[in-house]
Amino acid sequence: MSVEIRNLNITIGSKPIVHDIDMDIADGERVGLVGSSGSGKSMIAKALMGLLPANASADGSVRAGGAQLIGANDTDMADLRGRYMGMVFQNPAAALNPVTTVAQQVELPLRLHYDLSAPERQERVKTMLSKVGLPESALGKYPHELSGGQAQRVGIATALITSPRLIIADEPTTALDAITQRQIVDLLTSLVDDAGASMLFITHDFAVLARATTRCYVLEDGAMVESGATADLLDHPHTEQARKLVAAARELTLHRQEAEVHHG
C-alpha cells in the first residue's frame, strides 16, 4: 500500500478543516480527490507531504511507503518527501525558481537526495526532459522563457527525476488552456504508469478526473462523501455533491457523439 490514511482530522485554530478521512492508494494506482474549493482537498495533500501550515494540527494516521507521517520529525519528513514523493503544483510559473535554469531546476532534487556524480545527474536530467517532451534546447532556459504548458512539463520532470513511488498532483492543469490541459494530463498519467508509481490527483474538475484516474474520492466540507471507480461514479453518482460535480462536467464538455460526428 502506497498511502494509507485513517481517521485523519485537521484543525486550524479551533476550526475543523477536514474530519475522519480514510483513504487508500494501492501501489501503481492513480487515485483522484475531487471537491469544490474550500472542501479541504489541498489540506489533505499537504498533510501527506508534511507541509501543513504551522497553525494547523492533525491527528489520526497518515502512512506513506510504510512510514507514519503524523508526528514525524522534519528531517525524516524531508527525506521521505525527497525520495518517496514527487509533487506537481497548480501554478507552474510560480512553482519554478525564476533565477534557475530548467536544467538546475530539474537537477535539484537529485543533488539534495542522491549521491550521484555530476555527469550522471546531467544524463538523468536529459533523459527526463525528453520523457516530458521538451527539447534539449530547453535545458538552459529560464522559467519566464517558457509557456505555461512547457513550465508544467518542467514541473513534472522535477517531480519525477528521483523516480518517486508516489506523485501528488494538486490541480496541475487548472491554469492551462484546454488543449494543453489534455496534453499534460495524458503525459502525467503515462509517465506515472510507465514508472509503476502511484498518483494522487487533486482537482475540482470531474472531466479531468475521469481522464487522469481510475478510482476517486469525493470531498465536501472536509468530509469524504463518496468513493469508487471513477467510471462508475461518472455514470452513477450517489451523493448530492458527486452528482453536482458530474453534472457540471457533463454540461461543460462536448459529448463524444457531438465531437465525433465529423470523424465518424
Next chain:
Amino acid sequence: MATLRVTLRVILRSMWRRAGGRYSLIVLGLWVLVSLVSLVWTPYSLLATDGFHVWSKPSAAHPLGTDGVGADVLSWLMAGSRTNLIIAALSVIVAAAFGLLLVAAMVSRHGALSAVSVVLVDALISVPTVLVALILCVPFGASAAVIVAACGFAYGLNLARILRPSAMLAARSAYVQSALHSGMPAARVFLTHIVPNTLPVLVVQLSMSAGTSILAEAGLTYLGIGVGAGVPSWGHSLATSVKFVGIYPLTVLWPGLVVTAVVVALNLLGDALRDAADPLANPALRGGQDER
C-alpha cells in the same frame, strides 16, 4: 450620516479593545483636551516669572516645579501641547497632500510623468529634513510654519515612496480599468479606488509621521531653528532646560516623558487604526458578522 456615526463608533470600539489602541486613544485624548484647556486656562500665565523660585522642585504651588526663570513648568507644557498638536496635524496634512500628489504622478498612465516623478522622489528623499528647515529659515526665519513645511516635505516624499507599490497594484487592477472604462475621471479613480486601497500603509505611515514631527520639533528648536523664542512647545521646554540636566534633571524629565508618551501613542495609533478602520482587516465594519 447615521451610518458614518455607526462606522466611527465601530472603529473606536475596535481600537479600544486592544491594549495598544486603548493606550493611544487615552494619551491622544488627553493631549487634545489639555491643548483646548490651555487656550482658556493654565495654572500660571506663561509670562509670570518668579525670580525668587527658579529651578524649584515640585510643590503644591508648582506641581512640576519651575524652570530657570521661575516660570511654571506645567503651564508651559500645557501651552506647548497645543503648538505640537498644530504642528503634528499640519505636518500630517501637508505630508498627505504632497505625498498623495506624488503617488498620483507616479502611478499615472503617462509614462513620462510617472518616470520623472519616480526619479524626482528618489533624488529629493536624500535631502535631510534639517537641511530643508535650515534653508527655509533663511528667508522666513525660525517658526512653527518652517517646521511644518520641512516635515511635510520630508514625510510626503517618504509616504510617496512607501505607498507606491500598493497604489501601483490598485492602479493596474481590473476594478480601476473597469471604472475608467465606465468614464470615471482619473482624479476620482485615484481618490475613490486607489487611495482607499493603500489605507493600511497610509494610516500607519501618517501616524508615525505625526510622531516624528514632535521629535523633529524638539530637535529643530534645540538647534535654534524651530519655534521662535518665547513660543511654548515641548521642544522649547526641553531646549531651555537640557543644558542644566546634570543639576536639575527633573525639569528635563517632564517634557521628555510627555514627548515619549505621545510619540509612542502615535506609533501605536497607526497599527490600531489600520486594524480597526480597514474593512478588510476588521470584520465588524463589514456588517457586524464575526465580530471578535
Next chain:
Amino acid sequence: MAEILLQGSGINKSFGARGARRQVLFDVDVDVRAGECLAVIGGSGSGKTTLTRILLGLETADSGVVEYRGHNIAEGRQGLRMLREESGLVFQDPFSSLDPRWRVGSSVAEPLKLRRKKLPSAAVKQRVAEVLGLVGLDSATLGSRYPIDLSGGQAQRVAIARAIVAKPKVVLADEALSAIDVAVRVQILDAFAAIRRADPDMALIMVSHDLGVVRHIADRILVLHEGRVEESGPTARLLAHSQSAYTRRLIEAASL
C-alpha cells in the same frame, strides 16, 4: 440580419520592444452583431484577449480599423465615447475586478452613476437590485457585503451584474469562467443566459480557451490560432463540420 455593432477589419498588433517585437494578431477580421453571443476561442498565446480588448477600445491596433455602429473608434472622439458608454466588461478573476474596499452594492452601481449622472439614488438602488436579481443574487443580503465575504461564483455574478447595470449594447467577458470552480461555472453560464434573455439586443463576446464552456451559449464561434482566424461559423456547424485540424484538437480537448 441584425445590425452590426462592432466591426474589426485587417487588425494587426505587436508587443514588445523594438529588438524583441512579437506580432500577436495578423490581419484579423471580425464582426459582432446586436443580440448575438460570439465566442472567441483559442489557446494561450492565440491573441484572443488582445483582439477583443482592441475591439472594445481598451487597446489600440497597430493597423486596421475598428468601427462601432459605423464610427471608426480611432477617429474623432465620438465612436470611442459611444463604445465606452455602451459596453460592459467582465474579467477572469472576479476578486480583482471588484474593489476589495467597496461594498458590492456600490461596485454594481458605479457604472450606472457615472453614465446617468442625474438618475435619482432610489432609481439607482432599484436598478442595482434588479440586475443582482437577474444573476440570482439578493441585493438585500449581498448589497452591503464586501467582496472578501463572497464566494468566487457570487463575486463573478456581481461582476456580471455590474457589467450590465447601465444597459450596455455589448458586453465583453474575458475568460470569465476559467478561474471559477467547475461546479459553479454552470451558475455563471446561467447568469450570462439570464442577462441575454433580459436584453435580447445586447451582444455578448465570450473569450475562452475551452469550447466546452461556450457550446450552449454561443451563437457563433471564432477560432483564433497564433494570431490568425482559423475558422468561424455558427456553433453547431463549427462543432459538427469543422474544416480545421486545430479546431478539431480544441473539440477533442473539450470532450469528456
